[in-house]
Amino acid sequence: DGIMLRNLLKVRKSGWKQRAFSSNSPVPKQARAVVIGGGIIGNSVAYHLAKMGMKDVVLLEQQQVTAGTTWHAAGLMVTFGSMNETSTDMRKYTRKLYSELEAETGQATGFKPVGFIELAADADRLEEYRRISAINRKHGVDVHEISPQEVQKLFPLCRVDDIQAGFYVKEDGRVNPVDVTMALAKGARMQGVKILENVGVADITEKVFNGHRRVTGVVTTAGEVIEAEYVINCAGMWARQLGEKNRVVIPNQAAEHYYIVTDAMPNVDPNWPVVEDPSSYTYIRPEGSGLMVGLFEP
Ligand SMILES: Cc1cc2nc3c(=O)[nH]c(=O)nc-3n(C[C@H](O)[C@H](O)[C@H](O)COP(=O)(O)OP(=O)(O)OC[C@H]3O[C@@H](n4cnc5c(N)ncnc54)[C@H](O)[C@@H]3O)c2cc1C
Structure with a gap:
């Protein structure tokens, strides 16, 4: 229905406007860690790696930050319902983080x-x-x-x-999922993370060291090579297919909602x-x- 879609676009447009801060620079030849995917998970991983002190983190997004499932999320943020301590702790941590991110980054989260x-x-x-x-x-x-x-x-x-x-x-x-992601992206960039949009990953490269397979970096869809010690697959519903290329099983199943x-x-x-x-x-x-x-x- 056109009216509903218009309403939804009204709600989401604040996030689209703020994309401009995620500017593109040349693809580096090396990084300590490459994060694949600019949804809420990829940006959270990049933000937290930087927060833990990791230098030289690069995030690659094939389209634009938040262009995947994150853009559609309803923004419910709930600590109730988990049956184990670890995920309850993660939910509580997340709620606290979302309530503090605006003060840290200057970017509202809609919390x-x-x-x-x-x-x-x-x-x-x-x-x-x-x-x-x-x-x-x-x-x-x-x-x-x-x-x-x-x-x-x-x-x-x-x-x-x-x-x-x-x-x-x-x-x-609740939160605004696009705004939370932009706040995480901004927080990551403030700590030195490079976020590159319109850069897709075609392949993850690997070598055998002492009998064990190890990642050595990524190759972008434009053929650029980035050497990296760590590669983190945060490609959302595309993660499984990307993992399969390196015979890594990621049991993600996209569900209609x-x-x-x-x-x-x-x-x-x-x-x-x-x-x-x-x-x-x-x-x-x-x-x-x-x-x-x-x-x-x-
Ligand atoms: C209608 C709807 C409502 C929802 N409501 C809620 C809710 O209220 N609360 C909640 O917690 N969750 C909700 N969810 C779930 C939530 O949206 C997802 O769990 C979350 O957004 C997933 O984030 P992500 O970063 O893993 O994936 P995505 O946001 O999809 O990000 C993955 C990114 O990876 C990029 N990518 C993929 N392949 C490559 C590649 N090869 N190279 C570079 N980039 C690549 C994609 O372009 C994409 O931007 C909802 C989902 C839907 C569909």
């Missing part, structure tokens, strides 16, 4: 801690989320079970006569929380003066 509610629509999910909540609380996520009436108070458009409870994390919420953005709706408050209802494979959050409704395949 809005509007809260997140996971709905339990039946007894099984209620039991499951109570268990997950116990694990999450143990690892520092401040999640609370709330009644259907409390859910409706927080998100008045929510029909609650068929739900058992909500699981609410006040500090979670989509959302709609409505026109402006009366009474929608942009500060309402994100609501997720796994029983209907749906998440809903305010977007501008309307709603974003994300849908998964059953």
Whole structure:
């Protein structure tokens, strides 16, 4: 629908405008590490390598930074729901990072801690989320079970006569994925990372050292060679095919997922929380003066 697409483009255009800072310079002949892919993962890897003190990091993006899946993301940022400590810690770290990146880089991330509610629509999910909540609380996520009436108070458009409870994390919420990525890219560049757009990687080169295969660098689609000690494949849904060229199995499987953005709706408050209802494979959050409704395949 044209109207929905226009709304979406309105939301995303801030990110497109900011592309200009990621300028192109000549492809270097050597780097300590080459990061392949300029989505949120590639930029985060480059940012963190530089933060850990690695010099001479180059990121190569075949199109433009954020041009892949990252551009489409709904921006939900949630610490609730993981069943293990490591990924819960990563979620908490991410939330903290996103709340601080703007101060560090001067680039807004759109981080809005509007809260997140996971709905339990039946007894099984209620039991499951109570268990997950116990694990999450143990690892520092401040999640609370709330009644259907409390859910409706927080998100008045929510029909609650068929739900058992909500699981609410006040500090979670949403970001603008393009802006977060641009902030990570800016933070990376501020620490010396070279980000090159319109430079695709055709091949990862390797040699055998002491009986073990090791990467030696990359060859770009234009035929330039970059020697590197480390190559990090952050090519998103293209990562598997790229890995296969070197007989490296990357078990990534692209999954179809989509959302709609409505026109402006009366009474929608942009500060309402994100609501997720796994029983209907749906998440809903305010977007501008309307709603974003994300849908998964059953
Ligand atoms: C509709 C939708 C909604 C979503 N909502 C959310 C959400 O709310 N919250 C959430 O956490 N996640 C969400 N996701 C998932 C999220 O978008 C992805 O997990 C994330 O963006 C993946 O980032 P990435 O950097 O791995 O991949 P990408 O953003 O796809 O980046 C990979 C990059 O690699 C580049 N590339 C590929 N091959 C090469 C090559 N050979 N040489 C150079 N560059 C190359 C591509 O051009 C691309 O820019 C959503 C996804 C979709 C589709």
